[in-house]
Amino acid sequence: MNTLHQSFSVPFTYDVFFSDRLFESTNPTLLEFLKNRHTEGFRKKLLFVLDEGVTASHPDLLNQIKAYFSRVSIVELVPDLIVIPGGEGSKNDPALVDQLIDAVDRYGIDRHSYIIAVGGGSVLDLVGYVAAISHRGIRHIRIPTTVLSQNDSGIGVKNGVNYKGKKNFLGSFAPPIAVFNDADFLKTLDDRDWRAGISEAIKVALIKDKPFFEWLETQAEKLAARDLDTMQQLIHRCAELHLDHIASGDPFEMGSSRPLDFGHWSAHKLEQLTDFEIRHGEAVAIGIAVDSLYSQRLGWLSETDANRILNLERTLGFPLFHPALDGDGVLKGLDEFREHLGGQLTIMLLKAIGKGVEVHEMDQELIREVIGILKEDEIQPA
Structure with missing residues (x-):
């Protein structure tokens, strides 16, 4: 040969x-x-x-x-x-x-x-x-x-x-x-676009940098009030974490894992289901809420930390439920996410704030339960 x-x-x-x-x-x-x-x-x-x-x-x-x-x-x-x-x-x-x-x-x-x-x-x-x-x-x-x-x-x-x-x-x-x-x-920027980008900072903080998440908590009211200096600090740190990940991981995604897409499997589908009326960052904020509550329901993330995540998003002004989540349409996002990456389904969830963990299957009934909780909270905010 x-x-x-x-x-x-x-x-x-x-x-x-x-x-x-x-x-x-x-x-x-x-x-x-x-x-x-x-x-x-x-x-x-x-x-x-x-x-x-x-x-x-x-x-x-x-x-x-x-x-x-x-x-x-x-x-x-x-x-x-x-x-x-x-x-x-x-x-x-x-x-x-x-x-x-x-x-x-x-x-x-x-x-x-x-x-x-x-x-x-x-x-x-x-x-x-x-x-x-x-x-x-x-x-x-x-x-x-x-x-x-x-x-x-x-x-x-x-x-x-x-x-x-x-x-x-x-x-x-x-x-x-x-x-x-x-x-x-x-x-x-209008208020929606100003806010929408913050969700990606929350995402990367949750899976990689607990001190950054804690900083976001302390600065949430300034960010919601459109303080430019605070936003520039957020952008610089988020960009730094993003670039570090690209350099140290799998930049061209040759595997079936995409850690920086925490909260994205449902977000991508939600964008499509709303004919892209919802901003990407708004969809990601909802996706973060879904996967954070899912992680808590698995017993990995404490109820206190799950509430911290949801409260941060609410302080920043993010709605955490959209009517397009009703029904099973969003669940099709799991198959489309797997197809887009190739290989087996790989989803990033949370073991703790600042610590992500990959899983290869999701319980659809548990997802429906989590969506129901977000819907109820939207009707009757805590």
Whole structure:
């Protein structure tokens, strides 16, 4: 038997920059990054794709971007700054993928150019997917504009779009070349989007960092009152934990485990059942409540700690029940979660605050019981 064996590894490195008013003429952060990657005698192109929700909240943004690069000779800003719809609907529209690929072709965006996405997590997912499949990979810069994308989705290595009604059915693992978190964008978020991203911080604290969870408890009222400095601390710590996990675990999810998706098996299905009317972070908050109570019913998590989790979410303003939880529709999320990851079903639950544990089966009757408790509490709050 004659066999050839191949094995190689490719290092991935990228930085997450924290800044404010990124496109102010006096802010050198983005320009310095581009200068450090400049090739003498060659002007790399920049193709911007922006979330229309962001441009509506920041009506001067397009002009600011054009002015920022008007005095820069090392890169070439293409004349068309593309504005697309934001929110989960953008990931459900195949025409947007075609539109962006057409722009890559029309403006000659090659593998040494940059596609820069400015927006919430859905727009970043979509643009990252286009960057990954065009020319087998174009350099991608993310500028997240929501709490959720700055502390979680925008700093990770995943891209994707929804297909056949399934979340992220088409996608890629393609790290960005850099991420720029601009705190100024957070000021114009509506209350739902401000709150929604906090659920991912609760999630990562519950499975990895008890002191961070305790900090969230002490800062909950400030976060609910939209204190920007406190939110920036939350984003930085959550992003740090997320990046540490990517570096130390299974970044391209080759196994059947996805620890950072605590609370997500039901959240993904809940988004679909509500036709994505519910925000991802809102669905995750409900998913955290479901899996925390489930862990308590198994005898792993104390009743006191389960109540701490639910009380934190309520203090932050999260509803912990949605009518779409009624019936068995959400239970189909277990099979879809297993199918998406491949292999056996793997769900993260809690042994204690700060300590996650993986299980490979869930008792559907116990899930129904937990949902009933959340429904009753919603009708008659404790």
